[in-house]
Amino acid sequence: MNIDVGVRLRNIRTAFGISQRELARRAGVTNGLISLIEQNRVSPSVSSLKKVLDGVPMSLAEFFTLDLGAAPQAFFGTDELVELGNEQVSLRLVAAQRPGRQMSVLHERYAPGAATGEEMLAHRGEEAGVVIRGRIELTVSGATRVLGPGEAYYFASQLPHRFRNAGREACEIISACTPPTF
Amino acid sequence: MNIDVGVRLRNIRTAFGISQRELARRAGVTNGLISLIEQNRVSPSVSSLKKVLDGVPMSLAEFFTLDLGAAPQAFFGTDELVELGNEQVSLRLVAAQRPGRQMSVLHERYAPGAATGEEMLAHRGEEAGVVIRGRIELTVSGATRVLGPGEAYYFASQLPHRFRNAGREACEIISACTPPTF
DNA sequence: CCTTCTTGTCTAGTATATTAAACGATATGA
DNA sequence: TCATATCGTTTAATATACTAGACAAGAAGG
Numbered sequence: 255m256n257i258d259v260g261v262r263l264r265n266i267r268t269a270f271g272i273s274q275r276e277l278a279r280r281a282g283v284t285n286g287l288i289s290l291i292e293q294n295r296v297s298p299s300v301s302s303l304k305k306v307l308d309g310v311p312m313s314l315a316e317f318f319t320l321d322l323g324a325a326p327q328a329f330f331g332t333d334e335l336v337e338l339g340n341e342q343v344s345l346r347l348v349a350a351q352r353p354g355r356q357m358s359v360l361h362e363r364y365a366p367g368a369a370t371g372e373e374m375l376a377h378r379g380e381e382a383g384v385v386i387r388g389r390i391e392l393t394v395s396g397a398t399r400v401l402g403p404g405e406a407y408y409f410a411s412q413l414p415h416r417f418r419n420a421g422r423e424a425c426e427i428i429s430a431c432t433p434p435t436f
Numbered sequence: 437m438n439i440d441v442g443v444r445l446r447n448i449r450t451a452f453g454i455s456q457r458e459l460a461r462r463a464g465v466t467n468g469l470i471s472l473i474e475q476n477r478v479s480p481s482v483s484s485l486k487k488v489l490d491g492v493p494m495s496l497a498e499f500f501t502l503d504l505g506a507a508p509q510a511f512f513g514t515d516e517l518v519e520l521g522n523e524q525v526s527l528r529l530v531a532a533q534r535p536g537r538q539m540s541v542l543h544e545r546y547a548p549g550a551a552t553g554e555e556m557l558a559h560r561g562e563e564a565g566v567v568i569r570g571r572i573e574l575t576v577s578g579a580t581r582v583l584g585p586g587e588a589y590y591f592a593s594q595l596p597h598r599f600r601n602a603g604r605e606a607c608e609i610i611s612a613c614t615p616p617t618f
Numbered sequence: 619c620c621t622t623c624t625t626g627t628c629t630a631g632t633a634t635a636t637t638a639a640a641c642g643a644t645a646t647g648a
Numbered sequence: 649t650c651a652t653a654t655c656g657t658t659t660a661a662t663a664t665a666c667t668a669g670a671c672a673a674g675a676a677g678g
Contacts, residue, residue, distance in 0.1 A: 359588065457624085
């Protein structure tokens with residue numbers, strides 16, 4: 255449940271082969287604080303954690319992103335793409351069953367008038383894509399734009415977003431998102 | 437020199453269109469604390485910042501990887517894609533200048549006879565794509581296959597791989613890779 | 619003009635992060 | 649054996665994060 259800041263910091267410090275006192279000296283804090291943080295006896299303020307990491311040095315973003323993730327199937331015929339959508343919005347997923355993959359790549363098809371729903375979507379991760387046929391109306395954080403063939407998008411998926419095919423022609427998009435939502 | 441936690445939090449909260457009190461309710465903290473944090477009057481402890489972000493929801497890693505300042509560009513016209521390739525292999529990159537992005541999404545175009553080179557490529561990460569026009573000959577770990585429109589690939593980039601357009605028609609692919617190689 | 623609701627801000631009191639200094643343990647050398 | 653380091657831990661005092669509640673400003677409706 256809790257982010258284990260203490261263990262993380264200890265791992266990093268020992269990986270650099272420096273003592274609590276040495277790190278404290280570089281960071282401009284006391285060695286006692288380092289000790290307490292590493293034991294999870296206190297939850298450091300962002301400002302002091304930043305000071306500590308500056309002594310390594312390491313950014314807060316790097317600190318909180320510690321992890322990563324095979325020779326499975328590499329080629330996929332059209333019939334090997336897994337169909338996920340409905341009649342209005344077709345989603346063909348590449349490498350659906352691949353364990354531990356870091357992205358979802360989709361061939362999307364929006365029928366005329368189709369949309370991702372009435373509500374705005376919002377979830378973790380990032381998504382991007384290129385329109386290859388037709389036109390799509392995309393709204394991100396209140397901003398709306400219609401994209402045509404060759405045009406593209408890239409946004410953080412936390413921002414409220416919605417896709418809608420406002421035209422009369424079907425619209426196709428190749429898209430990718432990470433981490434894999436589908 | 438300090439990370440502007442307050443402005444970040446305010447940007448995120450307003451992007452979601454919720455009030456300080458609503459966020460506080462979801463996060464299980466007081467609205468006053470949200471106010472103080474957003475004004476940078478206090479530097480929140482990691483534990484309380486995590487509580488607040490859980491209300492969005494957003495991870496600490498995502499929070500600190502968000503780029504500061506204005507909302508990044510979400511829409512890209514064809515002329516806003518950055519051209520990276522040569523005359524044989526054209527690579528149009530989406531969101532090239534976006535700092536901290538987690539993927540590269542490309543519109544690739546292989547002229548007849550064009551290839552990624554004589555040597556096999558091998559690097560970190562994963563890559564995937566969908567062919568939208570023409571045919572491409574893809575070799576991964578010794579296995580070779582020709583993919584046509586609607587067909588796709590997904591493989592770990594450490595595996596030796598090579599793309600070649602063996603046909604007479606230009607071939608277009610929309611591809612994605614993570615982490616961003618381009 | 620009134621309410622009544624919502625917004626963000628501020629203040630006094632309390633909980634907790636942080637400091638300064640001490641402690642015990644381990645190691646090295648005279 | 650006795651120093652003299654350095655290591656991580658602990659404690660009491662202090663600085664600061666956090667809470668509960670009040671405040672002023674704006675909007676909606678009577």
